[in-house]
Amino acid sequence: MNEPPVVFLSRRTDQPLYETWREFLRRPILDVNEFDRDWFPSEEVGAVVSHDAYRQETHDIFVRLIDRRIPTLILADGILEYRNSWEQEHQSPAGIFNPVLGHKLACIGPSQCRFVESWGNAGKCENVGMPRLDDFHIPPPPSREPPLILVCSARKPWFSEADKKLVVQSMEELQETASGLEEKGICKFVWRLTDDLQDILGHGSRDQVPLAQDMAEAHAVISTPSTIVLEAMKSDRPVAVMDYTNSPAYVQSAWSFNHKGMISQVIADLLDPPRAKLGFQQTVLRDCLQIDEPASPRLARLVERMADEGERCKSSGVPFVLPERILD
Secondary structure, three states: OOOOOEEEEOOOOOOHHHHOOHHHOOOOEEEEOOOOOOOOOOOOOOEEEEOOOOOHHHHHHHHHHHHOOOOEEEEOOOOOOHHHHHOOOOOOOOOOOOOOOOOEEEEOOHHHHHHHHOOOOOOOEEEOOOHHHOOOOOOOOOOOOOOEEEEEOOOOOOOOHHHHHHHHHHHHHHHHHHHHHHHOOOOEEEEEOOOOHHHHHOOOOOOOOOHHHHHHHOOEEEEOOOOHHHHHHHOOOOEEEEOOOOOOOOOOOOEEEOOHHHHHHHHHHHHOOOHHHHHHHHHHHHHHOOOOOOHHHHHHHHHHHHHHHHHHHHHHOOOOOOOOOOOO
16 A cells, blocks of 8 residues: 655755655655645645745745644754844745744754744744755865965845945955955965845856865865855854844854954964864864754654554544654
C-alpha cells in the first residue's frame, strides 16, 4: 500500500530549500506550485511542508490545514533579523513566526529555536540545520598578497527608507576606507551587493558568480545582517557584521561596527584575527547553526515522523498531538 505523499507547497519547489533534501524522504513527494488562498489537498496527504508563511494567502491555507489536523511543517529559510521580524509590516497577521503557523518549525540552529519558542511557540521548534549548507565546504584561502575581503549585503538589506539611508551610509563609509587601504596595497575588496546598492556604489552585479567561489578567494568577510554571516563562519573566515541601524542581533559576531570610527580597526583585526575571537566565532556558529550532523536527513526524519504520527492518531481516533521534541 502506497503511503500518502508529502506536499511541498511553494511557487518554486526547484530551489535549494526543497531540492537538497527531497531524496532522503521515504514517502512520495507532491509538488504544488500553483495555489490560491482556498487551496486544500484534494487527496489524502501525509504532511505539508512550506517556507511561504509570510503572506495573507498562505496564512489562510495554514490555518485551514491546522484546523483539519494535517501535519504541517514550516521551513526557516535563514537567520532571524530583528527589523524583518518586528519593524516592517507583513502581509500575514502572524508576521515572522509570531506565532508559527504550522505544527512545527524546522529551525536552522539551537539559538533560533530558543528565540522563536520565547515568542509563545513552546514545543514547536526543531533543531534541524540548513540542508543547502550540508555540502558547503570552502577550502582555506589562497596564500597571496594582498589579502582579499569579501563585502556582502543581505538579499533584502533594508525594510524602510530610514533603514536604506543608514545601510547606504555604512557602505559608502566602508568603501571610502577600502579605497584607501587598496591604494596602500594593504588588502583588496570584492563587493557582492544586492538591491540598489550595486548602482549606488558603482559596483557591477556578481549574481552570476556563486557565493562559494567568492568565499573561496576571500580571507575575511564583512556583511550586513544575513545568513551569509553563518556561511562565512562555516567557511572558517573571520566575519564582521556591519549594522548602522544598531538593531538587536539574533546572530552574534566576534567583530562588528556601527559607525565610521570603528571600520579601520575592525578590518585590521580581520586580517590578523586574535585566536580568542576566532574561538568565540566558532562557538556562535555552533549555537546558530546545527552542524553536528547533516541537516538533510534530519529534516526528512522530522517530516516522516510528523506524517507517521498523523496517521497513527487518525487511525486510533485520538487528537493529533506531536511530541515537544522529535529530533535529538
